[in-house]
Amino acid sequence: MTKTSGKSKIKDFKRHEMFSKVKVPPGIPFFVRVDGKGFHRLISELKFAKPYDEKFMNIMVCSAKAVFEIGFNPVLAYIFSDEISFLFIKNFPYDGRIEKMDSLIPSAVASAFTLKLVEENYDHRIVLFDARIIPVSHEDIRMYLAWRQMEAWRNCMNAYAQMALEKMGYKGYKLAEKLKGMKAAEMHELVFKELGINLAKVPTWQRRGIMIRWKKYEKVGYNPILKRYETAWRRKIQVDWELPLFNTDKGKKYLEEVLASFEV
Template identity: 40%
Template sequence: MKKREIYSDLRCAPPFIIRVDGRTFRNSLLRLGFEKPFDSRFAVSMGNTVEMLFKNSGLSPVFGYTFSDEVNLLFKDMPFDGRVEKLNSIVPSFLSSALILSLNLQEPLAFDSRIVPVCREQITEYLDWRQKEAWRNCINSYAFYTLVSKGSSEKEAAATLKNKRSSDVHELLFRHGINVSKVPAWQRKGILVHKKEYSIEGYNPLMQQNTSSIRTKVVQNWDIPLFASTEGKALINSLIGDS
């Protein structure tokens, strides 16, 4: 029967990105009374969920980039020997349970996931692509709920926005008194979770001298640069390292 386990030996090689998306989160969040288009409570929970993966899952991603209900995790090592079935089941199931705990929910939520093989030179390009999606999601969400608040049905609002360019949606919002470029940075550009080194001072009583050692902690950056910018590329390169 072991031979009937389809794809159980399918493997990927690092570096790779696991992209995780919420499944039908919209209806669940509406039932829970979260604000639209954005609710900081949900964003905090998403950031904390990614942080929990760093601290409690036994996995070691280089970083996690999240916006809306999406999480992107870069791996340079080989958890589970790169077994695709393991990665695509354990990562989204951990994040699902962590988010439920963070939100203190009494109903289930689920993520799905996919693996994206990349070479080192493609990592910033990939992040730039996802960050542009975060921007599109931001302006479209503000526009959709602005139209609904002005009396349009959800179907009418969706039809109005269909196939509109970002610049046109931006102008629509501006006419309604919303400058979307001034909304919080995490709504426009997403949140980056990663490890950061810091120095800790101590004293060695045997050698009778002050000592300094390096520790790491997991941090959430809620005001990240554009990944395509010089500052953004430098940040990602510093996290990826030389190898």
């Protein structure tokens, strides 16, 4: 009689991982758009100012910068509200594996956000971000950013209009219904009448968003081999709070400079 150990063979489940081999096609630029979950409640509980709080946006900026600093190497990050769009055009993280990028990038943002809350003496909260990947052509990079910037402007109008309606006594379902049917011109008029605010004059970052990008600069250093000082191009992270409209000639020139700075 043959004796057995009683142990069954261990099955390898690696091949059961559903999306581990799904990648962004090589050479195709793409955005990873990260969105906060449940942030209306978070902002209320932590008592951030409405409709906008610069302290909150600074936390969002620091959270997005973390993705640059830990080595994912995005070209840029465009931010408004609780949304961040990271652009990648080459040297894709994790060889472009969607499963990895859709999990690790929002994880990095959430971790950095939580740490910054603690650093700024806010109550600790569990913070969630999700992510999606949007492939684009090189030609459509500017159009994608113009699209999100248009959404930032809509968000700005809605936020101030909601504040005006709340002042008038609207709340809950009735507020949502009133806001849903309002056109841009009506929002402008409402906000000016009730709050005395000209929406065209609110801070630029509220209307157009914020950009984190690379900035080229010259660095002078001594070459010990050639025994002389030499100049080289380097890059550093820069945050731009005063953005042009991306669908204008000025916006096109700005984005061309942003993309060129990444290539240093």
